[in-house]
Amino acid sequence: xxxxxxxxxxxxxxxxxxxxxxxxxxxxxxxxxxxxxxxxxxxxxxxxxxxxxxxxxxxxxxxxxxxxxxxxxxxxxxxxxxxxxxxxxxxxxxxxxxxxxxxxxxxxxxxxxxxxxxxxxxxxxxxxxxxxxxxxxxxxxxxxxxxxxxxxxxxxxxxxxxxxxxxxxxxxxxxxxxxxxxxxxxxxxxxxxxxxxxxxxxxxxxxxxxxxxxxxxxxxxxxxxxxxxxxxxxxxxxxxxxxxxxxxxxxxxxxxxxxxxxxxxxxxxxxxxxxxxxxxxxxxxxxxxxxxxxxxxxxxxxxxxxxxxxxxxxxxxxxxxxxxxxxxxxxxxxxxxxxxxxxxxxxxxxxxxxxxxxxxxxxxxxxxxxxxxxxxxxxxxxxxxxxxxxxxxxxxxxxxxxxxxxxxxxxx
Amino acid sequence: xxxxxxxxxxxxxxxxxxxxxxxxxxxxxxxxxxxxxxxxxxxxxxxxxxxxxxxxxxxxxxxxxxxxxxxxxxxxxxxxxxxxxxxxxxxxxxxxxxxxxxxxxxxxxxxxxxxxxxxxxxxxxxxxxxxxxxxxxxxxxxxxxxxxxxxxxxxxxxxxxxxxxxxxxxxxxxxxxxxxxxxxxxxxxxxxxxxxxxxxxxxxxxxxxxxxxxxxxxxxxxxxxxxxxxxxxxxxxxxxxxxxxxxxxxxxxxxxxxxxxxxxxxxxxxxxxxxxxxxxxxxxxxxxxxxxxxxxxxxx
Numbered sequence: 001x002x003x004x005x006x007x008x009x010x011x012x013x014x015x016x017x018x019x020x021x022x023x024x025x026x027x028x029x030x031x032x033x034x035x036x037x038x039x040x041x042x043x044x045x046x047x048x049x050x051x052x053x054x055x056x057x058x059x060x061x062x063x064x065x066x067x068x069x070x071x072x073x074x075x076x077x078x079x080x081x082x083x084x085x086x087x088x089x090x091x092x093x094x095x096x097x098x099x100x101x102x103x104x105x106x107x108x109x110x111x112x113x114x115x116x117x118x119x120x121x122x123x124x125x126x127x128x129x130x131x132x133x134x135x136x137x138x139x140x141x142x143x144x145x146x147x148x149x150x151x152x153x154x155x156x157x158x159x160x161x162x163x164x165x166x167x168x169x170x171x172x173x174x175x176x177x178x179x180x181x182x183x184x185x186x187x188x189x190x191x192x193x194x195x196x197x198x199x200x201x202x203x204x205x206x207x208x209x210x211x212x213x214x215x216x217x218x219x220x221x222x223x224x225x226x227x228x229x230x231x232x233x234x235x236x237x238x239x240x241x242x243x244x245x246x247x248x249x250x251x252x253x254x255x256x257x258x259x260x261x262x263x264x265x266x267x268x269x270x271x272x273x274x275x276x277x278x279x280x281x282x283x284x285x286x287x288x289x290x291x292x293x294x295x296x297x298x299x300x301x302x303x304x305x306x307x308x309x310x311x312x313x314x315x316x317x318x319x320x321x322x323x324x325x326x327x328x329x330x331x332x333x334x335x336x337x338x339x340x341x342x343x344x345x346x347x348x349x350x351x352x353x354x355x356x357x358x359x360x361x362x363x364x365x366x367x368x369x370x371x372x373x374x375x376x377x378x379x380x381x382x383x384x385x386x387x388x389x390x391x392x393x394x395x396x397x398x399x400x401x402x403x404x405x406x407x408x409x410x411x412x
Numbered sequence: 413x414x415x416x417x418x419x420x421x422x423x424x425x426x427x428x429x430x431x432x433x434x435x436x437x438x439x440x441x442x443x444x445x446x447x448x449x450x451x452x453x454x455x456x457x458x459x460x461x462x463x464x465x466x467x468x469x470x471x472x473x474x475x476x477x478x479x480x481x482x483x484x485x486x487x488x489x490x491x492x493x494x495x496x497x498x499x500x501x502x503x504x505x506x507x508x509x510x511x512x513x514x515x516x517x518x519x520x521x522x523x524x525x526x527x528x529x530x531x532x533x534x535x536x537x538x539x540x541x542x543x544x545x546x547x548x549x550x551x552x553x554x555x556x557x558x559x560x561x562x563x564x565x566x567x568x569x570x571x572x573x574x575x576x577x578x579x580x581x582x583x584x585x586x587x588x589x590x591x592x593x594x595x596x597x598x599x600x601x602x603x604x605x606x607x608x609x610x611x612x613x614x615x616x617x618x619x620x621x622x623x624x625x626x627x628x629x630x631x632x633x634x635x636x637x638x639x640x641x642x643x644x645x646x647x648x649x650x651x652x653x654x655x656x657x658x659x660x661x662x663x664x665x666x667x668x669x670x671x672x673x674x675x676x677x678x679x680x681x682x683x684x685x686x687x688x689x690x691x692x693x694x695x696x697x698x699x700x701x702x703x704x705x706x707x708x709x710x711x712x
Contacts, residue, residue: 041575048498048572051563079694081701112558112573112581119557125539127674130561132681134537193694197687204680212535212565212673215664224672227680355569356662357496 028374
């Protein structure tokens, strides 16, 4: 078996795609600026009927779900101790750290009083689901950064070279990194377990969030087992997200895809998706909500698309050995799962939400879409920067330069 | 990650455990939700209301909201469309056709219902909402972060938000004239109403009075007090001559609005047992797998 080692990517940063993404990111920033100057109402289509739009339904709800690769791979690699998967832990960790950072930023821009974002830290409401989600996300974000620190240590210990007048800081910083490295090596397992527990908590609570909307939510989605469905779907989207990202990264940096790992991951997706599907269908049968599928409207169409293209088709694909062995098959199947969870969050938070006195339905404004697209573009740009600075992506050992320090969490 | 001993593991795991359980005692700092026996209420008799909209005017002046002069409120053309309370008007009156007597349309005043078990109080991330002893559900501007979860939660679609403000946008809704009642005055709308369609009093007494009215005039009222049981009861109560759902009242069950959501939330966090148990379980699995790997390596 080839030996894989995380290595910094060494390539030109700017490509046509990167420039395109930068333009989208800048466009989003312009609308963001307008939001801070003129208020939420000026940039979004939100009103008293529709208090939450895509900034919460997509950026936050779908963002949290799609960052689930972080905790699923941590559970697989560290807790189940399947060492062969260590090559995918770092990219998943980076995605999660970036993803959750943008979740926090998205919450902030959506808050009417963003400058009071720290209030929940000292003003507690134990019965509020949102409070629980908020606190969990804040702690988990901190945990993700801590989990990332060893990579920073590995990259910079003995190589801190600040320019100019900052030179005198080189030694102290190096010392701090060494202390951190030592301390984290012994305690990292605390954070890894905490990360998984916190993820399970807030991934499920994100589902509980809409339960309080009660009859305002379409019965196809409104169910007391929403937290369970959210948790199960988050777990089943974690690995497809990692597979998708790994294949895209390989393509973008001209690397050989780590097919031996990805095929094994792919074969794990089907059972997870199956469990999710079983609960989703079971819930529909028990609550007899399938009657709403005989109507033809936005809700029934969206529900069918979500279930068929987002769960059933990729489930069938992941069950096939042929798909699991081909990069293209894996990319398509993974994308469908991601699309399905994305659509599920959109449906739960926006499509299903019908206020009792609805005069017109909600559709996101140009500003809202620009900011959301801009954030996604920005995230990809930061991912590319990060894999060029830090040893994240694993490449076959032959071409990799030897790193001075043993890689924690890497193959030992 | 690699070389920690079993003792290290247990020691730190125990430390984390105590830290987490220590936290749980503090989360009791939930917002106020007092259900006093003699909390106040308001009885709106929609068969009496004449749609003069004086209550709209006095509500605005009482709450420092911009309003045209009181004479402009005589204009009945506003009834052409159904209005909702918003950030500029905390209460509005709507008009409905009366199938029995066309000359006497039905007017319905709309505002916050002041639930006994409010969804907004349960939902608010910082506990900015509270149910006060006198029955009013009020909002604290010093806590609010503008997340608008109260609006998602409210079954009556009442809280409004100042979307147009870039700085310090408020949540706006009827506060049951909390500042006035504190000084012993009665709510402004009840005070100004020329036909006494809005009666302020102890909720229990109002229910008895409403039941008496229904008993005395069975032809005038349908046999139902809206708000007596809806979402576990509301401080504002309504009497009407025809089905409430036809007057745009939402059809709601008797369970408190936050019901299931709080049960799930408190189930997942029952004294922090489930999270701590999950932590312990994962720790155990991790430790076993690690040892297994080690012994495999030694055998090789």
